[in-house]
């Protein structure tokens with residue numbers, strides 16, 4: 098369902114603070130003034146799955162995923178694909194909307210994966226080739242435990258939405274894609290919490306390129322359980338150094354595979 102902002106705000110006014118202020122997930126998407134409803138684990142699945150307005154893969158619970166090897170690292174559990182796609186032009190922002198996100202510590206990343214054969218519903222999300230287009234970590238010190246991360250900065254506690262805008266690279270080849278937003282929360286020592294959600298996009302525009310192979314990752318696969326940025330005790334250090342897992346962002350311009358010149 099695509100609705101305008103005034104209508105959505107009227108609808109949202111009917112909601113109150115979620116009963117369970119623990120964990121959470123990506124509730125809505127916006128492109129320009131248009132809002133898209135995501136899956137809501139608090140509502141009956143039967144009223145949502147397969148509905149013509151659904152654009153997000155099903156996430157049945159607000160609980161995190163704890164293992165980088167979990168097959169639901171790709172698109173949460175159970176990840177049932179939606180029938181519809183969010184239309185967006187390369188170069189535009191897609192904004193992910195959370196309500197009362199409460200964890201303060203850890204990085205956030207956004208990923209895309211191209212869907213071959215003009216269909217994202219048949220794609221095996223574990224075999225999809227994801228590339229990172231956005232990331233944010235610690236914004237200011239004094240250290241990892243007490244500093245301000247984007248994850249904390251984007252939160253509001255006044256009932257207004259927590260907005261996370263990400264630009265689709267303008268050079269990207271048009272087509273159907275999955276978008277994967279992930280919040281990694283590391284506020285508990287050596288017990289990372291992953292919160293991934295996926296939606297389906299119909300990207301238009303004048304771009305022509307996809308990223309080279311070295312940017313393509315799988316979930317599971319992109320992360321190592323022993324990565325010091327994942328298996329981490331943020332309270333045991335006094336540093337601001339943190340490497341966001343998953344490798345570099347594809348900037349939309351690096352299009353020649355440096356290991357494969359001329360191939």
Ligand SMILES: [Cu+2]
Nearest residue numbers: 119120121200
């Ligand atoms: Cu939580």
